[in-house]
Amino acid sequence: MRTTPKWLFPVLALLPVLALYGCIRVYPIIETLRLSLFQWNIISRRKPFVGFANFVELSSDPLFLEAIFNTTIIAFSVVAITIPVALALAALINTRQGLRRSGVYEASVFLPHVVSLVPAAMAWKWIFDARLGPLNALIGMFGIPAQSWLFDPVLSLVCLIVLCSWQAIGYAVLIFLVGLKNVPEALYEAARLDGASSLQAFRYIAVPLLKPVMLYVSVITLISSYNIYAQAFVLASDVQGAPGHLVRVLVLDMLENSFRNYRVGYAAAEAVVLLVIVLILTGAQFRLFRDRSRA
Amino acid sequence: MSEHEREHPSVVGQSGAVGLAIDVVLGAVSLMMLLPLVFLISNAFKTPPELLAWPPTVIPHQPTLDNIISVLSETPLFRWIGNSLIFATLSTASIVSTSAIAGYVLGKFDLPGIPVIFGIIIATAVVPFEVYMIPLYLNVQSAGLLNTWPGLLVGYLIMSFGIFLVRQYVMTSIPDELLEAARVDGAGELWIFLRIVLPLMRGPLGALAVLAFFQAWTAFAWPLVVMTNKDTYTLEVGLALFQTGFTVDTGRLSAAAALALVPSALFFSLMRRNFVRGVAASGLKE
Numbered sequence: 110m111r112t113t114p115k116w117l118f119p120v121l122a123l124l125p126v127l128a129l130y131g132c133i134r135v136y137p138i139i140e141t142l143r144l145s146l147f148q149w150n151i152i153s154r155r156k157p158f159v160g161f162a163n164f165v166e167l168s169s170d171p172l173f174l175e176a177i178f179n180t181t182i183i184a185f186s187v188v189a190i191t192i193p194v195a196l197a198l199a200a201l202i203n204t205r206q207g208l209r210r211s212g213v214y215e216a217s218v219f220l221p222h223v224v225s226l227v228p229a230a231m232a233w234k235w236i237f238d239a240r241l242g243p244l245n246a247l248i249g250m251f252g253i254p255a256q257s258w259l260f261d262p263v264l265s266l267v268c269l270i271v272l273c274s275w276q277a278i279g280y281a282v283l284i285f286l287v288g289l290k291n292v293p294e295a296l297y298e299a300a301r302l303d304g305a306s307s308l309q310a311f312r313y314i315a316v317p318l319l320k321p322v323m324l325y326v327s328v329i330t331l332i333s334s335y336n337i338y339a340q341a342f343v344l345a346s347d348v349q350g351a352p353g354h355l356v357r358v359l360v361l362d363m364l365e366n367s368f369r370n371y372r373v374g375y376a377a378a379e380a381v382v383l384l385v386i387v388l389i390l391t392g393a394q395f396r397l398f399r400d401r402s403r404a
Numbered sequence: 405m406s407e408h409e410r411e412h413p414s415v416v417g418q419s420g421a422v423g424l425a426i427d428v429v430l431g432a433v434s435l436m437m438l439l440p441l442v443f444l445i446s447n448a449f450k451t452p453p454e455l456l457a458w459p460p461t462v463i464p465h466q467p468t469l470d471n472i473i474s475v476l477s478e479t480p481l482f483r484w485i486g487n488s489l490i491f492a493t494l495s496t497a498s499i500v501s502t503s504a505i506a507g508y509v510l511g512k513f514d515l516p517g518i519p520v521i522f523g524i525i526i527a528t529a530v531v532p533f534e535v536y537m538i539p540l541y542l543n544v545q546s547a548g549l550l551n552t553w554p555g556l557l558v559g560y561l562i563m564s565f566g567i568f569l570v571r572q573y574v575m576t577s578i579p580d581e582l583l584e585a586a587r588v589d590g591a592g593e594l595w596i597f598l599r600i601v602l603p604l605m606r607g608p609l610g611a612l613a614v615l616a617f618f619q620a621w622t623a624f625a626w627p628l629v630v631m632t633n634k635d636t637y638t639l640e641v642g643l644a645l646f647q648t649g650f651t652v653d654t655g656r657l658s659a660a661a662a663l664a665l666v667p668s669a670l671f672f673s674l675m676r677r678n679f680v681r682g683v684a685a686s687g688l689k690e
Contacts (some may be wrong), residue, residue: 210430216435
């Protein structure tokens with residue numbers, strides 16, 4: 110009875126989505142790669158091809174190097190804090206599974222991950238505030254002199270790490286909890302019969318089984334930390350009338366080059382560097398996964 | 405609670421002293437995680453002298469609405485909330501519908517080229533938005549779409565992960581026989597998609613919708629560069645710019661931030677189940 114050809118529906122259904130996908134995803138990605146090889150300042154009609162000159166310049170640009178250094182420190186510190194803390198929390202919450210309060214724990218830990226970034230960053234900004242913030246008052250009780258958290262180049266980095274870890278922990282806990290629920294019950298039973306304590310059972314059964322999940326969460330957290338911007342924007346902007354220490358992160362440097370210095374090609378080269386970092390991290394993850402499943 | 409199978413058998417020593425210790429630790433951690441947000445909300449209702457008090461009070465002694473009133477008269481905060489709502493809703497609608505149709509076709513139809521298309525979608529999925537936002541911005545600019553809804557939305561119309569999620573679901577959970585039976589009965593393809601497939605995808609689409617909404621609601625860099633009029637700011641951008649320039653007063657800053665926090669916290673508590681499912685699914689796509 111059907112007269113329409115079989116391929117008509119899928120083609121008609123897919124075409125608009127693919128067209129959209131091409132225009133707003135594939136094309137801009139290719140354009141970033143292309144622009145990174147040109148020198149272009151938006152306004153000028155001249156757009157000379159410069160090969161890898163942008164990348165060469167980046168390699169000795171102090172602002173860019175500072176940005177990539179800061180971002181790397183932040184990303185790895187956030188992972189170093191988030192993964193162990195989240196694993197411990199997930200293990201503890203998992204022992205309360207089925208009790209009403211476990212839902213409360215889960216929600217409290219997860220909430221910082223889902224509330225809007227800017228108000229959350231503003232809450233921390235007050236905590237870190239040099240004159241009014243409770244953090245200085247708190248450490249003052251232990252005889253530690255007040256610190257200007259958001260003005261000092263090192264401490265402001267610490268503040269960003271704390272803020273980003275606070276946001277990242279909820280996500281990691283959630284994924285670890287899913288992983289822990291998937292650990293076969295029989296393994297725990299066997300361990301218990303062999304006289305293992307629950308701590309030992311966790312250490313020698315759950316943790317090895319969770320390794321791929323831990324790896325995955327580490328990579329996701331690293332990648333998202335390499336992309337931070339809003340947090341740095343909020344923490345560094347005017348504190349009590351005076352600007353705080355600007356923590357130069359990669360995205361911030363890129364946007365500044367593009368929208369303040371109008372160096373689009375140069376900014377595109379930075380975007381390519383960001384892409385390469387993300388690809389390396391993703392590749393490393395796949396590689397480790399494969400090795401694991403082969404072993 | 406219904407999904408939990410009462411007691412997890414792996415639970416050891418959850419009664420008595422060990423259990424109590426665990427509850428104390430988890431209780432303390434939960435409190436610490438929430439404390440910054442609690443202080444933020446509490447500061448919104450404090451008078452200037454109380455804001456300086458040490459230790460900071462959790463419940464204001466003389467709660468005042470002055471901060472909130474002055475913020476609302478100084479900034480178009482409700483307008484920003486409205487902008488964010490419209491933006492997030494439109495973005496969600498677009499992501500859910502494009503993912504549903506593309507995921508279904510990619511999962512259930514055998515056309516030459518489909519593996520290639522799917523490969524491209526997966527390959528571009530790992531590219532962060534920040535990498536391609538400059539060319540996207542230039543396109544929006546040359547199309548004259550800066551400070552317009554379409555310009556803002558362009559960045560958030562599709563989600564690779566959404567297409568992926570739907571495709572996986574369709575392949576594993578919707579039997580071919582069901583579709584074949586409908587075809588034998590003479591049903592058109594569009595009818596099958598709308599009447600049979602779509603209702604079956606409610607679960608994953610619900611999770612996807614929450615993720616998409618959250619993604620748009622917390623978007624920052626893109627709305628910051630595309631929407632540059634005070635009246636077209638989204639909530640996140642408006643708030644971030646408000647706190648850079650307009651005021652140095654903690655009470656009013658907290659009031660603005662607390663008001664901005666309400667929609668996202670409310671949304672999270674209403675959608676918690678979907679949210680957790682969506683985030684968990686996005687985490688375990690391997």
